Amino acid sequence: MPAFQTSPGTRDILPPESGQFRRLVDVFATLAERAGFGLIIPPMFEDLGVFQRIGEATDIVSKEMYDFVDKGGRHIALRPEQTAGVVRAFVQHRPVLPWKTWYAGPNFRYESAQKGRYRQFDQVGVEALGVDDPYLDVEVITLAWRFFEALGLRQVTLLLNSLGEPDDRARYREALRVYFEGRAGELTEDGRLTLGRNPLRLLDSKREQDLLVVAGAPQLGAFRSQASTDHFATVQAGLRALGVPFVLAPNLVRGLDYYRRTTFELVADALDAAQNAVGGGGRYDGLAEDLGGPSTPGVGFALGVDRTLLACESEGVFAAPASVLDVFVVDTTGGASALTVAERLRTAGIRTDRAFENRSMKSQMRAADRSGAAVAVIIGTNELAAGQLTVRPLRHTGEDALQRTVADHELVDEVRALLSTSYEPLPARQHHS
Numbered sequence: 001m002p003a004f005q006t007s008p009g010t011r012d013i014l015p016p017e018s019g020q021f022r023r024l025v026d027v028f029a030t031l032a033e034r035a036g037f038g039l040i041i042p043p044m045f046e047d048l049g050v051f052q053r054i055g056e057a058t059d060i061v062s063k064e065m066y067d068f069v070d071k072g073g074r075h076i077a078l079r080p081e082q083t084a085g086v087v088r089a090f091v092q093h094r095p096v097l098p099w100k101t102w103y104a105g106p107n108f109r110y111e112s113a114q115k116g117r118y119r120q121f122d123q124v125g126v127e128a129l130g131v132d133d134p135y136l137d138v139e140v141i142t143l144a145w146r147f148f149e150a151l152g153l154r155q156v157t158l159l160l161n162s163l164g165e166p167d168d169r170a171r172y173r174e175a176l177r178v179y180f181e182g183r184a185g186e187l188t189e190d191g192r193l194t195l196g197r198n199p200l201r202l203l204d205s206k207r208e209q210d211l212l213v214v215a216g217a218p219q220l221g222a223f224r225s226q227a228s229t230d231h232f233a234t235v236q237a238g239l240r241a242l243g244v245p246f247v248l249a250p251n252l253v254r255g256l257d258y259y260r261r262t263t264f265e266l267v268a269d270a271l272d273a274a275q276n277a278v279g280g281g282g283r284y285d286g287l288a289e290d291l292g293g294p295s296t297p298g299v300g301f302a303l304g305v306d307r308t309l310l311a312c313e314s315e316g317v318f319a320a321p322a323s324v325l326d327v328f329v330v331d332t333t334g335g336a337s338a339l340t341v342a343e344r345l346r347t348a349g350i351r352t353d354r355a356f357e358n359r360s361m362k363s364q365m366r367a368a369d370r371s372g373a374a375v376a377v378i379i380g381t382n383e384l385a386a387g388q389l390t391v392r393p394l395r396h397t398g399e400d401a402l403q404r405t406v407a408d409h410e411l412v413d414e415v416r417a418l419l420s421t422s423y424e425p426l427p428a429r430q431h432h433s
């Protein structure tokens with residue numbers, strides 16, 4: 001056992017899985033930028049107060065925050081999510097509205113670690129500030145949906161709800177409080193604690209005993225104002241117009257206190273129920289004001305990268321790249337030729353690695369096979385003397401599998417031609433965690 005290992009709830013993401021991770025972020029970036037969102041890179045830690053604005057009643061603030069006093073005496077916290085930091089940035093910089101940003105990066109929560117639940121986990125997400133238009137909600141939700149589609153996931157369900165305006169929500173919350181207090185004896189101990197903090201949160205309880213009581217609770221629909229009912233109707237019509245399927249989920253309240261009107265969650269049906277939420281979001285208001293800015297509407301979401309990759313594994317889609325290499329250079333003449341040949345191939349955009357330490361031909365060819373490259377470029381004494389190179393397909397079948405000797409200036413074209421012809425892909429590597 002080495003003296004140090006990753007601490008609980010954290011993990012190393014190694015190649016080739018890390019390549020899949022990066023491609024996933026690339027897919028998200030492409031879709032977000034096509035929809036007019038620009039990248040924001042906020043810091044990973046902020047003054048604790050920024051995150052306290054998320055709501056003291058939420059677990060991520062009250063129980064799971066990584067906070068500490070730094071050497072300058074500031075009370076700092078590692079970000080448990082990114083919306084609060086993005087809104088803090090908005091208040092600090094006052095960009096032109098509407099302000100549409102996307103982000104990718106790690107968050108930190110002191111949770112009990114298990115598969116799909118980590119203490120450091122990654123999210124991709126967007127925030128759009130300054131527009132109250134329900135069509136923006138549609139655009140944002142559709143972006144999340146198209147992202148899962150682009151990965152090839154088929155078993156994702158979009159759950160949709162509207163929490164109404166803060167006033168509607170306050171009246172509903174009060175009605176719930178009265179209802180649940182009347183039946184407090186039937187709730188679990190944890191359920192009663194939740195009731196004390198925020199009766200809305202009982203609605204998405206996962207405890208069966210509490211859910212029996214939830215089943216009879218008043219429904220939010222009856223408390224929604226006309227304006228928020230209309231807003232919600234437009235969101236639904238917009239999603240239908242774009243062919244984005246959704247399921248209405250009247251008890252979906254989500255963990256964060258700042259949500260109002262539209263809320264949504266994306267659930268991967270291929271994952272275990274306890275950790276099957278792959279993303280969620282909604283409309284928030286008041287957050288900018290709480291952070292010292294003008295009252296500004298906002299809508300956004302965060303998608304969990306780690307869980308999305310687990311969902312891809314379960315559905316057998318978006319596999320890790322089998323290899324990070326196209327070419328492996330073998331040089332038994334000392335290694336100086338491999339140096340320039342590898343450089344030339346890399347400059348031509350071909351992913352290339354080489355053998356080092358001037359091993360035997362046999363040992364270098366074994367390294368070439370292990371590398372996963374599709375092609376070996378071989379330089380032996382004969383080739384060196386003739387100013388030629390041998391190009392050997394490693395995973396081709398039939399005609400294409402024969403090796404050829406080419407002149408130095410033909411190398412790049414020959415390799416490109418081979419890479420474009422079909423060869424046996426390596427079996428896709430699965431994601432381990």
Ligand code: AMP
Nearest residue numbers: 116117118121277278279280302304307
């Ligand atoms: P939340 O900010 O809690 O709504 O989280 C948004 C998404 O981030 C969730 O749907 C999960 O996919 C992901 N997520 C949240 N917490 C964790 C965690 N501890 N480990 C892995 N993924 C997480």
